[in-house]
Amino acid sequence: MTDAAVIGLADIRGADAGRVGPKMARLGQLAADGWRVPDGYAVTASALDGWLPAAARGELARLFSAPVAGHAELTELASRAQALIEAQPLPSRITDAVADAHAGLESRTGHGAALRVAVRSSAVSEDGHAASFAGQYETYLGVSGVDDVLLHVRLCWASGFSAPALAYRQRFGGASPVRVHDLAVGVLELVDARSAGVAFTLDPITGDRGVCVLEGNWGFGESVVSGHVTPDHWTVDRASGQVLTARQGTKRAWSAYDEAAGRVVLSPLPPDLAGRACLTDEEVRYLCAQAVAIEAASGGVPQDVEWAIARGLPFPDSVYFLQHRPETTWTAAVPDEPAAAPDAGATPPEAEPAFDPVQYALRNVFKVPKK
């Protein structure tokens, strides 16, 4: 068991963070504690550790042997490194285990070969750099079939060599770009979301712990998480469960599954949906109550909970929880997990850093008055 290349979500607990990353470990624990989560499995970090054939490792080392000068050079290096990694075959120990687990998942969900999954990077270390670095890895939504899953496992791993990830390392890592990733990969049933979004068990702007804040949009949650739309926004009083404010967002776009592309993409929101709130008041109150319960189950630490409402299921069976994490990043530079790129050509907007030592020193150390 400890040496397994793949672990089913039903067998994952909070203590397994070292093998499957805190993200998957928290999801497994959430399922074990009785919350409804998508079914799935994880490819462990130890299975992926050192999977790259020696020849490819040598080639990577050669690519990064010279110092990188500019952004253009970095981008070029990144695409060469990623192409190299993506072309490598995974060892049979991993492919066999994934094939078994995936067949089981297809059968349990009743979708068979039509099953669509999310392939999510799940970085193992969560200390300083690594937590931020975790945000440099990709997630892929709408993947089908075991071959496509295996390809996207490699893509997750290769995403650690994207130009932004390399730039991030260059900036904060100080280490060689060719270092071992501590990365697990989660494969989860893609919940066919009517609506989705995030619940915060405190107000992320004011820090008010008396309220719960919900943000959501029609379709998959990625349009919300990536900041590509202004979502619907609710404030709920935690004590009374009363909805304090409800603000409808200007939702011009949504994340929806594109049959032709075979993946989830950002597309214009149908006009009949744009003017309507994506949740009922009942759903809002329920999500808030569940998020508060998840916070209590997480040692009382404020949480940021991703949720989805599945199509075609009666409420509250329709409510799924996709992941949760300590609410530490609402002003942070790099989110714990990136949104799935809704468009391969789009780059995520540059976020504000959580802390700028230079500006802070000027104001609070050198006491330079504001002009």
Added chain:
Amino acid sequence: MSADSPRTFPVDEFVREELYPGYRQAFGSQPFVAGPVRPFSLADNERYWLRDSLHFSEGMVPASIATLDDAQTWGAQLGAEIVGVPPTRGSVNRLAGTHVYLGTIDVDTQWQVQARAARFGTYVSPILADFNSYWTMRAGELTAAYEHFDHLDLAAMSPAELWTTLKDAYAFHRRAWFIHFEVMYVLTANYLAFYALAEEIGLSGSQVSSFLAGQQTFYSRTDEELWRLAGRARELGVDAALLHGSPLDMRARIAALAGGAAWLTEFDAFLAVYGQRMEETCRIDTPAWVEDPTPALYSIGAFLAKPAGFDFNAARAATIAERDQLIEEARRSVNGADLARFNAALASNEAANFAWWNEEHNYLIDRRAAIPVRRATLELGARLADAGRVADPTDLFYLFKPELFEVMEADPAVSGGPGRRWADLAAMVPDRRDYFEYWRERGPSLPTMLGTIPDTVPDPIMIEVFGLSGHFLETLRGDGGTGEAGAAAVTEIHGFPAAKGTVEGTARVITTVGDLHLVQPGEILVCGGTTTEWTPAFGIITACVCDTGGSLTHAAIVSREYGIPCVVGTAIATQVVKTGMRIRVDGRAGTVQVLA
């Protein structure tokens, strides 16, 4: 240019004593940025001046005034100017006799503060964003220079080549000190931002350097090597020769032993790597270890007196475990946006780590930059002594750089030259040697501060490295400066809690690094402040107490790595405590009690 173009356009017509009628330029012969090195003048009573016994405990010979100027005056001022530190234009030196006092030059208009703040941001941000590349570049520049200077065959040089080499060595020295302060101001801002943030979000700023501990430096590796050589001395049976007798003939006595040659081979290999260091900063009159390894031999002897040895791996593992635990505790006690800021500040400081650099850089700058000047000066001195210009090669240490340059530039072909001017200079040397000796003896009794002691100082380096905290300044004002009578009545001293733990033991008061060999295993070291050269003592002492220092001083950092209690910035410990007294050091509370 045509063949008959004139090669010289004479300046003769424009030569003047005065710049404008009635104005003689004041400092034209002594380039400086904001203020020059000078003796004290009465106007200096209006400002504060801190005795820098930390870097220069024994005083400066005339030739070292130029290297001092390069460092704490010119280098600091140019660094502050280029980096754009808002509140300070850097430090400046005054001399009490031959002893160095350090002051700062405040920026005193709001427009200048704002303008400096603006360019500070532009200058510092890209460096902090990729400090590793930046320091690699600067360290590479310094290393390339040492490759050049260390491999020159000075003895084989023509007089003109030797003179050129000395000029190059001086130019390099100046450049090295600009790098020193450029990096230092950049890293200080990063460190102090973290410090201030920690205070803002309810942590203790004094913990910040512990968050950054555990990085190996060139000096921790040196110490490990010295301990290893002590162990080898025991194995090869040469330990008795290292423990007893004068270091002057120690080498000969070791060589005469059966295992002596083998041990000396290892020792010389050590010196080749770790020996390019002098005992103090800028002092070209002090030898490097490769020339005179007495300090290394003393350290090995002291380590042999502690048979249990010192487990560096265990000490470092403990430091790292404590660091990680402190970070973990800190993370648990803050949340939300504060945790994100804490993590970002920690990441920035791990990538651009002042606590590490503050030790590491000494090897490339403070203890090494003056070695090329020293070597070329001594070679030149030897030739001048042979030519009868001076009595001894070291006489050149007693000439000021402008004096030497003037007479040498008058005739670089040394052996000829203006004989009368040489005679005048040589005649002054004996008096100057006496003057240096007179002030060297007075050194330990000089006041910690002169001038007007302020309530606070704005210069962050003065606070964190030299320890000019509000408490320190208050203590100095409170006891009337340095009154011996007042000091005798004190039984409890307060300072900055630099490294945790409580220890009771016998005090050993040391005022100059030259006396460090007097420290016995198990004693508590009480001193003005420590630098790299004091590090070996930390393997045998049980606690450390300093007059000066803040969270970033050498003693604070090294005590944590050696796992012994330390209190710094006490202002008065060396006056209150006498060698042989029983004292109790509480490194968490920052107190020192005199028991008997």
